[in-house]
Amino acid sequence: MRRPRQPLFLARASYRRRRLRDAARLLPVVGVFLLMLPLLWPQGGAGSAVIFVFVVWALLIGFAAVLAHGLDQPETPSAAGDD
Amino acid sequence: MPFDILVLSCFVYVIFLFAIAFFGERRAQLGGMGFLRSPTVYTLSLSIYCTAWTFYGAVGYGARSGIEFMTIYLGPTLVFVGWWWILRKLVRIGRQQRVTSIADLISSRYGKSNGLGVLVTLIAVVAATPYIALQLQSVTLSFAVFSSDQPEGWATPIRASTALWVAGGLAVFTILFGTRRLDAKEQHHGIVIAIAVEAVVKLVALVAVGSFVVWGLAGGPGAVIDRIEAVNLQGWQLQPGRWVGLIALSAAAVICLPRMFQVLVVENVDERHLARASWAFPLYLFAMCLFILPIAMVGLEQMPADTNPDMMVLTLPLAHGQGALAMLAFLGGFSSATSMVIVETVALATMLSNHVIMPLWLHLRPEATRSADLRGGILLARRLSIIGVLGLGLAYYRLSGGSAALAAMGLIAFAGMAQVLPALLGGIFWRGASRVGAILGLLTGFATWGWTLFLPSFGQDAVIPAQVFALGPFGLSWLRPEALFGTAAMDPLIHSIFWSLALNTAAFFAGSILSFPDPVERIQGAAFVNAFDAEAQGGRLGWTHGQAEPEALLNLAQRILGEEALTFFETEARAQGKEGYLPDMTPAFLTELERRLAGSLGAATAHAMISQLFGRATVTVEDLMAVASEAAQIAEYSARLESNQTELTRTARQLREVNEKLTQLSVQKDAFLSQISHELRTPMTSIRAFSEILTEGDLPAPQVADYGRIIHEEAKRLTRLLDDLLDLSVLENGAVQLNLGLAHLGELLDRAAAVASQTRPDRAFRIERDVTTEEIYLRTDADRLVQVFINLISNARKYCEANPGVLRIAIRHRAGRVTVDFIDNGRGIPKEKQALIFEKFARLTDQTKAGGAGLGLAICREIMANLGGTVAYLPGQRGAAFRVTLPLRLERSAA
Structure with missing residues (x-):
């Protein structure tokens, strides 16, 4: 309603950018999910949990770096907007 | 490690930080911001999240x-x-609305309400005070580690004064670099670059100690x-x-903590x-x-059982004789503590001065808006706030004795600040969030936090009696501080976070749903929630035309923004297509100005100030509704169109008038040519005819004399005509020689009247004069002026139909100019002819009656132009009236 002139389908580049944003939104959700996993493990030594958390952490950072590179681009007028 | 060297190196490090900050400020001022603006510095400055609490407390x-x-680190x-x-939206809103602090953001979002700003400021100060105390404590503790043989030596004499020295030094640093300027963006480049350097120091220190422990003491990562x-x-x-x-709490804290929001x-x-x-x-x-x-592992294994684990980063290297490493670790901890305190203090001082001190001051002294040095007042308020905040931290540290474990204090502060989260997130994602909801939520959350976490943190019987812990206040067991509604099974910290945030959110939603926001709130709500939709909407809503003078506004803005205000006004004026420094008071301009002021004062104060200048205490609801509604905009637009239309019509009318005059002039030019030939021919014909008769001879003497007289008369008339024409052309070319001298106006009029009495000497004619007003000495060309007077008086004698004719001569002398009005009691000159009488050969009545060539008034006009004055027809005097205006003293250059 607010953007009546939005096209229904997008060019390939803008489409990619939109999905990149979706991925950026999804990343913290995935992070929460993975960080909750150790809670379900049987209590025991902390070593494996520590390693697991650090690995998840490193992966989150890595993915965020990749996504940030793509999201950094200035928005083209046609791709402007929130989704 | 000798204590003296420690103090010395600490001192050198502080000087180094001052130098870095100074360098940063200088670079920023000179505009060379390349490195200062880099994303790396931004990221490093964010590391103030890692305070001494991380550096020492995390172990x-x-x-x-x-x-x-x-x-604590996974949440962020x-x-x-x-x-x-979230962050992207927050940063965008922060830049769009020129937010100065988290209190400002909340206040601005909920209708620029200062009450909310005060509430958030209060929460922030209460939550941050223990945290600042914690930093002071950690520095003191780390000094103590070095200063005594016993690492936990509490009894060292310098302990008491260390915190004071540290707090004092931090106050100086913060005041120096935090209140250097008052800038619309509220950015402190010196501080940012200093904390970026400190971020590197603390990371290097911790990694160095860690590497030493892992590879030096524990035998590699695998073993660990x-x-x-x-x-x-x-x-x-x-x-x-x-x-x-x-994880949730730390995630909330990284957004809500005043210092994190600041960077x-x-x-x-x-x-x-x-x-x-x-x-x-x-x-x-x-x-x-x-x-x-x-x-932590190695420390637990190797250090004595009574070692304070919070200090292991220092005590482990020291215990193994690594003095230099311990020194580095000390500097790391020192960096963590100082950078946190500096930024937290700047953030809190901004909030305190913008939301508490300045509004209070302006309320107590409303005339301050218009008076002296507002800028100095704001800076003073900032400085006092900085000292106040640090003083509070120091007082808390002294009173609490600094015995609590570091981590507990940090988490209490986190939980307190997290109370802002519902209002913050609700504010930027939900347009329905209202001020009532935000206030209710904040109050509920703050109270719950205080009751269940903050007050109990002082220990049983310290603030809350032990009996209340066991049985609840007034025997209401469901209100026990650590078991609200009977939830005794929960961990006390989680219990507090859970209940405070749950009740906070519930109150926030209930308040928002049940209340109706006022227009400012709704406008701000839309601007915040739709921050990405259009930058353009910023200028759409806001101020309508007001009564404030641009000068007054510039005056005010200059006192707050300094030089920047001038530049801003100038660019705005240029954007509107105007020269100079005073743009039109368009709504877009006022909105932008208010935002700039908000950068220094906070949204609520800026709003109040501009309102005051506009002569109304607050913006009325009707006002804003009118501005906000599309209808008002359309009306405004069409009004502008209409005014354009009127202007066009006026121009067209002027064009038409000019055109008409041109056409008439063209007709006159043709008439002039035919006139001049006619005028020349008539006397010529008479002269030729009579001279022919005379040459034939045989005429009686009286007849010869008669004919000779006629020829003489006609020749005279011809000469006069040629004289007039010559006169006119000389005057028109401005080549006339003026004979300047002092002349008495009355005498000039006497002369003129005497000469003019020759014209139609037969008729009854009276001239009314006021001799007293004629006592004026003019510096002008007397003969020329008399010529004009003669012409005007003769005209009156010739054309005034009234019997007896009366000519009134009125003289006025004002501001170096003299006006002489000649008003007769005739019928006057019809309006359509008034524009023509000064043209050549313009004669209104038929020629015989006039008897002149019609050059008189044209010559008068040219003479007056040469005398630096004018002669004009004066309408609306019943009779014909002419006004001669001339300077009292004609300078030669004007001639």
């Missing part, structure tokens, strides 16, 4: 609770990795992991409630830096955390 936390210490990681959700796996300490079990709760939003110079920080800041946290557990 203690890790030693006590194992893996749980990581929650999730928030930053998910920057596209084995030990962690084998450990089975009490408290190391993963508690699901605390794990989830603390994250306020100090942000480029939105794209956030993209870098989204992974680089988690990476920094990752690096900080990597060695915490190994240090």
Whole structure:
């Protein structure tokens, strides 16, 4: 309603950018999910949990770096907007 | 390690920081911001999240609770990795609305309400005071570690004064670099660059100590992991409630803590830096955390059982004779503490001065808006706030004795500040969020936090009696501080976070749903929630035309923004297509100005100030509704169109008039040619005819004399005509020689009247004069002026039909100019002819009656132009009236 002139389908580049944003939104959700996993493990030594958390952490950072590179681009007028 | 060297190196380090900050300020002032504006500096400045609580406390936390210490860093990681959700919007809104602090953001979002600003400021100060005390304590403790043989030597004499010295030094630094200027963006480049350097120091220090512990003491990473796996300490079990709760809490804190908001939003110079920080800041946290557990493990193993685990980063290297390493660690801890205190103090001081001190001051002295040095007042308020905040921290430290474990204090502060989260998130994502809801939510959350966490943290019987802990206030057991509604099974911290945030959110939603926001709130709500939709809407809503003078506004703005105000006004004026420094008071301009002022004063204060200048205490609801509604805009637009239309019509009318005159002039020019030939021919014909008769001879003498007289008369008339024409052309070319001298106006009129009486001497004619007003000496060309007077008086004698004719001569003398009005009692000159009488050969009546060539008034006009004056027809005097205006003293240059 607010953007009546939005096209229904997008060019390939803008489409990619939109999905990149979706991925950026999804990343913290995935992070929460993975960080909750150790809670379900049987209590025991902390070593494996520590390693697991650090690995998840490193992966989150890595993915965020990749996504940030793509999201950094200035928005083209046609791709402007929130989704 | 000698204590003196420690103090000395600490001193040198502080001087180094001052130099860095000074350099940063200088670079920023000179405009060379290249490195200062880099995303790396932005990311490093974010590291003030890692305070002394991280540097010293994390090891203690890790030693006590194992893996749980990581929650404090996982929360921020999730928030930053998910920057596209919240941080991006916050930064955008912060830049659009020129937000100066988190209190300002909340106040601005909920209708620029200062009450909310005060509330958030209050919460922030209460929550931050223990935290600042914690930093002072950590510095004091670390000094104590070096200064005594006993690492936990509490009794060292310098302990008491260390905190005071540190607080004093920090106050100086913060005042120097935090209140240097009053700038619309509220950015402090010196401070940012200094804390970026400190961020590097603390990371290097912690990694150095960690590497020493892992490879020097523990025998490599593998061995460390084995030990962690084998450990089975009490408290190391993963508690699901605390794990989830603390991750959520730290995630909330990284957004809401005043210092984080300061560096994250306020100090942000480029939105794209956030993209870098989204992974680089988690990476920094990752690096900080990597060695915490190994240090804690090895510390627990090797140090005596009564060692304070919070100080292991220092005591471990010291115990192994690594003085230099310990020194580095000390500087790391010192950096963590100082950078946190500096930024927190700046953030709190901004909030205090913008939301508490300045509004109070302006309320007590409303005339201050218009009077003296407002800028100095604001800076003074900032400085006092800085001293006040640090003083509070110091007082808390002294009173509490600084005995609590570091981690506990940090978490209490987090939980307190997290109370802002519902209002903050609701504000930027939900348009329905209202001020009533925000106030209710904040009050509920703050009260619950105070009751269940903050007050109990002082210990049983300190503030809340032990009996209340056991039985609840007034015997209401469901209100026990650590078991609200009977939830005694929960961990006290999680219990508090859970209930405070739950009740806070519930009150926020209930208040928002049940209340109706006022127009300012709704406008701000739309601007915040739709921050990405259109930058353009910023100028759409806001001020309508007001009564404030541009000068007054510029005056006010200059006192707050300084030089920047002038530049801003000038650019705005140029954008509107005007020259100079005073743009039109368009709504867009006022909105932008208010935003700039808000950058220095906070939204609520800026709004109030502009309102005051506009002569109304507050903006009325009707006003805003009118502005906000589309109808008003359309009306305004059509009004503008209409005014354009009127202007066009006026221009067209002027054009038409000019055109008409031109056409008439063209007709006159033709008439002039035919006139002049006619005028020349008539006397010529007479002369030729009579001279022919005379040449034939045979005429009686009287007839010859008669004919000769006629020829003489006609020749005279011809000469007069030619004289007039010559006169006129000389006058028109401005080549006339003026004979300047002093002349008495009355005498000039006497002369004129005498000469003019020759014209139609037969008729009854009276001239009314007021001799007293004629006592004026003019410096002018008397003969020329008399010529004009003669012409005007003769005209009156010739054309005034009244019998007897009366000519009134009125003289006025004002501001170096003299006007002489000649008003007769005839019928006057019809309006359509008034424009023509000064043209050549313009004769209104038929020629015979006039008897002249019609050049008189044309010559008068030219003479007056040469005398630096005018002659004009004066309408509306019943009879014909002419006004001669001339300067009292004609200078030669004007001739």
